[in-house]
Amino acid sequence: MSCVPAPIDATQTPAWAALKNHYDALQKEGISLKSWFASDSARVEKLTFDVNDLRFDLSKNLVTDETVQLLCDLARAVNLEERRDQMYAGVHINTTEDRAVLHTALRRPAEEAGTIMVDGQDAVADVRHELDRMYAFAERVRSGEWKGVTGKRIEHLVSIGIGGSDLGPVMVYEALKPFADAGIDCRYISNIDPNDMAEKVKGLDPETTLVIIVSKTFTTLETLTNAREVKAWMLEHLKEQGAIDGSDAQNAEAIAKHFVAVSTALDLVADFGIDPENAFGFWSWVGGRYSVDSAVGLSLIIVYGPERFEEFLAGFHAIDEYFQNTPLEQNAVALMGMLNVWYRNFFGVSSHAVLPYNQYLHRFPAYLQQLTMESNGKQVRWDGTPVTCDTGEIFWGEPGTNGQHAFYQLIHQGTAMIPADFIAFVNTENPATDGGQDVHELFLGNFLAQTKALAFGKTADEVRAEGTPEEIVPARVFTGNRPTTSIFGDRLTAFSLGELIAVYEHITFVEGTVWGIDSYDQWGVELGKQLAKQITPAFHDDAALEAQDASTQSLIEFYRAHRK
């Protein structure tokens, strides 16, 4: 087991008790963003943080100067800074798997080689070595030097992976679309549902397609099943098209030209039939959901190019440095994590919305769901003892303005408080005007209007003053005091996207540290996987069916009766 000290029970610290008293006092005197803004002309300045090209406006959160100080006291009481430094240094803070947690090493510049040794290995040198291999490979594909089995250049990628081996690459692929410059696109297959593969390979020419199998463990049922299916599809279609004769030798050649893999288990990659030359590795100290900036991002390097990927890594690194070197009181990232603790544990909120006002970020909330919920959905602490307070909130969201016409009603007027992060950018890749109106400004007007409405609301008197009939007035009142954080960037680029991802990685770390949990394991996904193996035979095998509970039996009987 690792030598990480037992977690400090945050709920037993004086800082927690002080926060509780402070919370009770605020409730008593009444929380009012309107009056807090009116009485403190420096509020916005105090709670606004400019970090590189991003502005973080925390002023519309339910905090006073005292709250911020008490939250920082709590962070210090649980040794947040020490644990952060341990993580950066490669200490095995992932206790249940006895592993270092070093996604920050993935984006350190080459000059830092030799600074982090993990289990006797130079982490940064290893990272740079693998990046160089990937960059060389990607350039060959991008330039057309790498050819398929019939001598054609690659125009399409199919990336097969799930969870951390899919959500990050898909999200970034979608986010950076305006920067694709090599005439290569990518389709991502993740679900074991055959519908996913069927739709993704539709219309693809296998002669111009390169398949990337991405799996940290190279044992994941979904990924290996899909990989075998795509391999069969590729060989069958190449044969049908007369590109290969179906002999073992030609099949092997086709696989060598059309399949590459990314994994930490390079021996299993070789067993699959992929040439080790065409396999790219990463390390056990990179969690799946923290891996988009490792070899897991190979599809991105091919589509967007090594330079863009370096920019992406630089964005992550800039936030890593900021998070490590900025005092807590001024540290927007640490404060966002502590605000989440404030809402989760003192206000009792159970969900947190992330609302990007940028269509290119439409998969960002889905990506964050794995990052935050697989990390912090835990009921025991890193020493195996039960948690002492609520942990992981539900993260969810959709891009604005679509969300406004769907679920914002509940955020504005529902009975549950839902803290929300609003993300937007000053500049757009696609300027447009409509009758002289800058459409991006129309869009940003919405971004600003929503947080304003949530913070300051609308009183009954204001509603009445608009001539609203008295019986409808209550339905049109907005209470306000619904907390939001605005992240306003210059432009969505590879750099700013790297920054954003790192921000949420560290927010997740901050929350996990306060709760005393190992944010880097994911045992909660195992039982379902085990049971699926036991249950699947029961579709046909009576003995296996007998062994199931009554509900599962009844559902399988329905299946048996209806399967055609």
Ligand code: F6P
């Ligand atoms: O089932 C959960 C999980 O283990 C995730 O943590 C991981 O990102 C995903 O499966 C995929 O795992 P792999 O990359 O090993 O195929």
